[in-house]
Amino acid sequence: MAPRTDSHTLQMKNLHQRYGLSKNIIQLFTALDEHRRGVSDPDALGRRLRMSRQMRKSCTDTISSLADQMQKNPTPACVAECTMLISGCTDMLKLANEPRQETFFPFLRLPPEIRRRVYQFYFCTLFTSDEPGSVVIIANAKARCQCPPHESRRTMAAPRIKMPLCYAARLIKDEVLAAWFESQLFHFACCCELNDRLKMNANLRNNLKSLRVHWTGNMSAEAFKLLKQVSTLKELTILISKSTTNASSSVPCVSDREASFRVHFSSRAPPRLCDALGYDELVALRGLDNVYVEHVQGRQAIRRTYEERHSLELALQANIIG
Structure with missing residues (x-):
């Protein structure tokens, strides 16, 4: 099961301050958590990233920032947390790059x-x-x-x-x-x-x-x-x-x-x-x-x-x- 990435979990672990996560990326992580749990529309997150350059840029900037953090602090805890966040960002980018599939209500x-x-x-x-x-x-x-x-x-x-x-x-x-x-x-x-x-x-x-x-x-x-x-x-x-x-x-x-x-x-x-x-x-x-x-x-x-x-x-x- 994928780890929780909603805003509450990020704030409880103080990840947003320790790694300087922006408000946009926190919103995207919350949407990713809802997508994984099946709460929201399956195509909502990908559509959000496709329609907003700022949201897509937040993902790429966060990946670069977390990679720098792992180089500066290569501890096991830091590497595990950064890897989890980078994996979430790459999953969001994959959703944005996937072609939209027409789905019908069964x-x-x-x-x-x-x-x-x-x-x-x-x-x-x-x-x-x-x-x-x-x-x-x-x-x-x-x-x-x-x-x-x-x-x-x-x-x-x-x-x-x-x-x-x-x-x-x-x-x-x-x-x-x-x-x-x-x-x-x-x-x-x-x-x-x-x-x-x-x-x-x-x-x-x-x-x-x-x-x-x-x-x-x-x-x-x-x-x-x-x-x-x-x-x-x-x-x-x-x-x-x-x-x-x-x-x-x-x-x-x-x-x-x-x-x-x-x-x-x-x-x-x-x-x-x-x-x-x-x-x-x-x-x-x-x-x-x-x-x-x-x-x-x-x-x-x-x-x-x-x-x-x-x-x-x-x-x-x-x-x-x-």
């Missing part, structure tokens, strides 16, 4: 729990106009369907989010996107949009945890079939409206069984929620922690009755949760 060596915590802090900086932690709307082109879109005010408040961190490395990109899809609640305007996103985005399909979707559209059955393959899904909120069973005013959006009945029984009552397209696929989901049913905003579609909402929520909770 981020990927951190435990996964710490990396995920860092990602959560990073996500908080992605929001500018909207509050963090609110519902996320994927601000891409909407699916090509006739379903009612998101409210315009919400679409305007959902700008395209840029994540420069995803361009750092492929492994970091996969971890960031996985943490992003796991930590956010995603809202889809219809099942057609949900179906398209699950097909196109593998990260969403493999990491989606919380979902909010308006149950409407001709792709409801296909969307819920894909949703069954999302093993990470834990929370689901279904929004219902009159458009859940009526894709348009004239064409009912119902299951194949109900559609076959209506061919021969034209006087049947308006379709129920249990006859809606995708109901069988929806109740086939398993392993969720929370399931909710809510009414859609009145500005988007006509609402259903509160009894229907409550009955559907009980049916889904009985089949899906657990």
Whole structure:
């Protein structure tokens, strides 16, 4: 282990007075001691000497002065002390002459729990106009369907989010996107949009945890079939409206069984929620922690009755949760 060369040790041994050490060299010896103990930046001492001619000159002058002291007083104690100080000066000059090595923080060596915590802090900086932690709307082109879109005010408040961190490395990109899809609640305007996103985005399909979707559209059955393959899904909120069973005013959006009945029984009552397209696929989901049913905003579609909402929520909770 290298001997201590901090200012306190030099003053305790009275080396600064006996050998006439300047203030600059005492500061450098203190920095050298911190460098050896790993307290300071590894490149700080070398950078300090490279940027200051006076500091470098203090090292060379001290070496010459200590060599003269050993010639004048060649005692074992004097030679040992001067050799220690000269060795420290030469070490500092070596640090100054070494080419600077670009070092990077070994981020990927951190435990996964710490990396995920860092990602959560990073996500908080992605929001500018909207509050963090609110519902996320994927601000891409909407699916090509006739379903009612998101409210315009919400679409305007959902700008395209840029994540420069995803361009750092492929492994970091996969971890960031996985943490992003796991930590956010995603809202889809219809099942057609949900179906398209699950097909196109593998990260969403493999990491989606919380979902909010308006149950409407001709792709409801296909969307819920894909949703069954999302093993990470834990929370689901279904929004219902009159458009859940009526894709348009004239064409009912119902299951194949109900559609076959209506061919021969034209006087049947308006379709129920249990006859809606995708109901069988929806109740086939398993392993969720929370399931909710809510009414859609009145500005988007006509609402259903509160009894229907409550009955559907009980049916889904009985089949899906657990």
